[in-house]
Amino acid sequence: MAHIALPEGLPGIVSAFAFRPETAKPLRELAEVLLRGPSSLSSGEREMIAMFVSSRNDCYFCQTSHRAAAAHHLEGDYELVDAVRSDYLNAPVSAKLKTLLTIAGHVQQGGRNVTAADIAEARAQGATDLEIHDTVLIAAAFCMYNRYVDGLATFTPEDPNLYHEMGARMATQGYASKPAA
Amino acid sequence: MKLHLPDVEANAKPGIYKDLIGGARKRGEAYPKIWDLFAFQPPFTAHLSNFTEGVLRTPVASLSPGMRELIAAFTSYLNECAFCTKAHAAAASELLGEDLVAGVLHDLESSALRPREKALLRFTARITIDLPTLTKEHVTAVRGAGWDDEAIYFAITTCALFNFYNRWITATGVPEMSAEAHRLQGQALARHGYLRGEK
Amino acid sequence: MPHIPLPDGIPGIRGPMMFRPETGKPLNELVDVLLGGPHTLTPGERELIATCVSAHNDCRFCQTIHGAIAAHHLGGNEDLVRCVKEDFETADVSPKLKALLAIAVKTAESGKNVTTEDIGRARSLGATDLEIHDTVLIAAVFCLCNRYVDGLATWTPEDPEYYRQRAALVATQGYAASTSPKPV
Numbered sequence: 001m002a003h004i005a006l007p008e009g010l011p012g013i014v015s016a017f018a019f020r021p022e023t024a025k026p027l028r029e030l031a032e033v034l035l036r037g038p039s040s041l042s043s044g045e046r047e048m049i050a051m052f053v054s055s056r057n058d059c060y061f062c063q064t065s066h067r068a069a070a071a072h073h074l075e076g077d078y079e080l081v082d083a084v085r086s087d088y089l090n091a092p093v094s095a096k097l098k099t100l101l102t103i104a105g106h107v108q109q110g111g112r113n114v115t116a117a118d119i120a121e122a123r124a125q126g127a128t129d130l131e132i133h134d135t136v137l138i139a140a141a142f143c144m145y146n147r148y149v150d151g152l153a154t155f156t157p158e159d160p161n162l163y164h165e166m167g168a169r170m171a172t173q174g175y176a177s178k179p180a181a
Numbered sequence: 182m183k184l185h186l187p188d189v190e191a192n193a194k195p196g197i198y199k200d201l202i203g204g205a206r207k208r209g210e211a212y213p214k215i216w217d218l219f220a221f222q223p224p225f226t227a228h229l230s231n232f233t234e235g236v237l238r239t240p241v242a243s244l245s246p247g248m249r250e251l252i253a254a255f256t257s258y259l260n261e262c263a264f265c266t267k268a269h270a271a272a273a274s275e276l277l278g279e280d281l282v283a284g285v286l287h288d289l290e291s292s293a294l295r296p297r298e299k300a301l302l303r304f305t306a307r308i309t310i311d312l313p314t315l316t317k318e319h320v321t322a323v324r325g326a327g328w329d330d331e332a333i334y335f336a337i338t339t340c341a342l343f344n345f346y347n348r349w350i351t352a353t354g355v356p357e358m359s360a361e362a363h364r365l366q367g368q369a370l371a372r373h374g375y376l377r378g379e380k
Numbered sequence: 381m382p383h384i385p386l387p388d389g390i391p392g393i394r395g396p397m398m399f400r401p402e403t404g405k406p407l408n409e410l411v412d413v414l415l416g417g418p419h420t421l422t423p424g425e426r427e428l429i430a431t432c433v434s435a436h437n438d439c440r441f442c443q444t445i446h447g448a449i450a451a452h453h454l455g456g457n458e459d460l461v462r463c464v465k466e467d468f469e470t471a472d473v474s475p476k477l478k479a480l481l482a483i484a485v486k487t488a489e490s491g492k493n494v495t496t497e498d499i500g501r502a503r504s505l506g507a508t509d510l511e512i513h514d515t516v517l518i519a520a521v522f523c524l525c526n527r528y529v530d531g532l533a534t535w536t537p538e539d540p541e542y543y544r545q546r547a548a549l550v551a552t553q554g555y556a557a558s559t560s561p562k563p564v
Contacts, residue, residue, distance in 0.1 A: 003499045004509035018240065020513055022413050025242035026406035033402045058492065103531075110437065111530025119383045129384040133400055133532065140527035147520035150491025151483075152513065247418060276510070278420040295554050298418060 003153045011157050011166070012061035013149050031145075031175040034138050035069075041131055043171065044073035045097055046138060048084050049104050053139045055085050056108045059146035061156045068167020096125040100135040107139035184217055185354035193220035196227075197378040211362050213268065214355045234375040236338050243332035247276030248298065250371070251285060252305050252339045258286050259309045262347035263357040269343075271367020300326035304333075305340040383533045391542070392441035393525055395534045411525075412555040414518050421511055423551070424453035425477050426518060428464050432481050433488045433519045435465045439526035441536040446522075448540075448547035476505040480515045487519035 006015040017024035035046045047070035054062035067085070071078045083091035088101045099122035106113040114136070122132055157163070184190045193199040198220035205212035219226040237249045250273035257265035266286070274282045284292035289302055304323045307315050323333055358366070386395035397404030415426050427450035434442035447465065451458045463471040468481040479502035486493040494516070502512055529536075537543070 003494065003496065004512050016513070016517075020510070020517075021240040021242040022245050022417070023410060023514075023517060026410035026413070029406035030403060030410070033406070037402060057490065107527050107531040111439065111527040111532075114383065114531045114533070116383065130400070132384055133396060134403075136531040137396070137400070137403055137528055140524045140531060143527055144520040144524035147487050147491040147523055148517055151487040151494045151516040151520060152491075153494070245417070251418070275508075276420070277418045278422070281418055294418060295416060297554070 001153065002155060003151075006152065006154060008155075010155070011162070012065070012154050013145060015154050016148060016152055027145075027148075028175045030141060034134060034141060036174050039130075039134060040128060041100075041134065042073065044070055045093075045100075046134070047073055047171070048081060048093075048097070049101065049135060049138045050142050051081060052084060052088065052101055053104050053108050053142040054146050056105060057143060057146040059142075059150055061149050061154065062142065062146050064160075064163045065166050065170065068163045069170040070167075072168045072171035094125075096122065096127050096131075099125050100127060100131065103132065103135050104139035107136055108143060111136075111140070182214075182356040183354070184214060185352070189221045189353070190214075190217045193217065194223050196220065196223035198223065198226075201377065211358055213264070213358060213362075213366060215264070215350060218349065218353060218355070230375055230377070233342065236335070236342050238374045239335075241331055241335060243329050244335045245276070246371075247273060248301075249335060249339045250276055251282060252302065252336055253343045254282065255285060255289070255302055256305060256309050256340050256343040257347050259306060260344065260347035260351070262351050264350050264355050265343060265347055267357050267360075267363040268366055268370070271363045272370040273367075275367055275371035297326045297328070301328055301332070301336055305336055308337065308340045309344060381533065382535065383531075386532070386534060389535075391535050391537050392445060393529050393534065396528060396532055407525075408555055410521060414514060414521060416554045419514070420508065421477075421480075421514065422453065424450055425473075425480075426514070427453060428461065428468075428473070428477065429481060429484045429515055429518045430522050431461060432464060432468060433484050433522040434526050436485050436488045437523065437526040439522075439530055441529050441534065442522060442526050444536075444540075444543050445546060445550075448543040449550050452544075452547045452551040474505075476502065476507055479505050480507060480511065483512065483515050484519035487516050488523055491516075491520070 002015065004019070007018045008015075010018055013027075017027065035050060036043055039046065047066050051063050051066040051070050054066055063085075067078070067081050070081045074080055080092065084093060084101070089098055091098075099118070103114055103118050103122060106115070106118060119132060122135075127135075193202060198216045202212060202216050202220060219230070237253065238246055250269050254266055254269035254273050257269060270282050270286060281293050285294060285302070289299060289306075292299070294302070300323055304319055307319060320333060323336075324330070328336070357363070382395065384399070387398045390398060393407075397407060415423065415430060419426065427446050430446040431443055431450050434446055443465065447458075447461045450464075451461045454460055460472060464473060464481070468478055471478075473481075479498070483494055483498050483502060486495075486498060499512060502515075507515075
């Protein structure tokens with residue numbers, strides 16, 4: 001049961017959004033810009049960073065929903081997303097994305113863990129300043145969303161089909177507007 | 182204390198308000214006598230409850246229920262409607278803090294509100310006490326203080342609704358209650374809103 | 381030196397916010413609603429929560445600036461802010477705020493560390509659901525801000541006077557106005 005009286009029947013962060021619309025608006029906007037806004041990183045890559053950080057933070061709701069959103073952007077390739085989660089250095093993704101995931105992993109442990117060498121390696125693989133910025137902010141933002149979801153003990157559904165559908169909605173309809181009630 | 186309209190008070194029609202009044206009388210408790218006004222004509226006062234709930238509680242990002250209660254209290258204060266001022270100051274206090282609300286009702290300009298909230302309340306004061314001078318420029322000024330049209334819509338609608346309530350309550354003679362009764366009522370309004378079985 | 385070329389001479393989080401205004405806008409709005417908006421928790425109490433979390437995450441810029449804003453709201457009481465950062469359980473603040481600070485620090489470690497006992501303690505001392513919600517969200521938001529600031533190695537000024545002056549501006553103008561790139 002959630003720690004406070006959140007609207008019933010809504011999963012994870014959606015129930016917290018409904019509880020406090022004034023903070024939901026900027027929280028949704030931030031996710032929309034970071035994960036679906038115009039960027040030289042694909043939405044699939046950005047959703048994988050979100051999934052990866054949420055997995056390191058052990059947030060079931062966020063990692064499972066963003067896993068599904070990433071897979072949706074990647075033509076249903078859950079296998080690739082799961083490979084990134086368990087061992088990204090040996091997963092079949094670009095060398096650049098691997099360096100960005102290293103940065104994201106360090107941000108998750110604490111901002112000071114990001115080293116000049118991490119940044120130099122990302123640059124050597126062709127990462128731009130904006131891509132590095134967005135990687136740091138996506139990782140930092142999921143350190144927030146994960147804590148928000150778990151800190152209130154929001155309702156966490158278990159049905160995999162539900163996450164599959166949720167991921168499709170996140171990928172196609174995005175984060176800015178409320179989901180249809 | 183009786184309403185100015187004893188026949189209204191004596192003729193509650195079956196419905197949720199008649200039940201509420203009956204329950205309070207049985208327990209010998211004071212109840213907000215606005216209930217008598219609702220109980221007299223349930224077929225359409227039910228819509229007023231729904232309307233009030235919508236205006237004050239519809240979840241929107243741009244204006245919190247606390248700020249809407251504060252506008253309700255501030256409007257009622259300007260109209261010198263003691264019942265509504267106390268009822269909605271109590272609800273606003275639950276949501277925004279007692280000191281802040283008391284400060285606003287004492288003197289908006291020196292209160293702890295930020296400039297953007299003061300600008301919105303100043304605008305609602307003009308609606309209440311100086312409507313004929315209100316122009317598009319005043320709306321533009323509120324927008325310039327950082328409020329979007331949705332927030333301004335809710336502020337105007339709250340203010341307009343309480344200009345109705347204040348006149349309804351004062352002219353029918355709904356008396357204010359004890360400070361403690363208003364505090365408890367404010368708590369209930371803040372937590373449960375304005376619907377009592379109407380849908 | 382920052383890891384990426386941020387605007388010159390802009391300390392802390394404002395550098396990356398100006399570098400990327402599309403994300404700066406919702407972030408700023410979020411902080412403004414949580415720390416600046418009218419609330420049953422005073423601005424000083426909410427800034428103390430932000431300060432405590434930032435100290436726990438060892439983010440020098442955030443703990444110094446929010447500590448200074450808290451002190452500004454608390455009549456310049458920098459000693460109280462220092463005590464809260466060192467050990468809030470023995471600091472001279474209300475029992476309710478102590479319970480909320482305990483929830484905030486646990487949220488900073490991991491959301492899962494917040495227990496029903498922590499929530500029960502806050503509630504028994506009069507905390508409302510909204511206050512508990514906002515405490516968790518303020519803590520979570522500062523887990524973002526702290527990582528954003530340090531993850532990009534933004535500039536952290538040394539001069540305490542910078543923080544005092546900036547704090548006075550934020551406390552009186554709010555976050556939205558004081559972060560505007562236009563002169564205010």
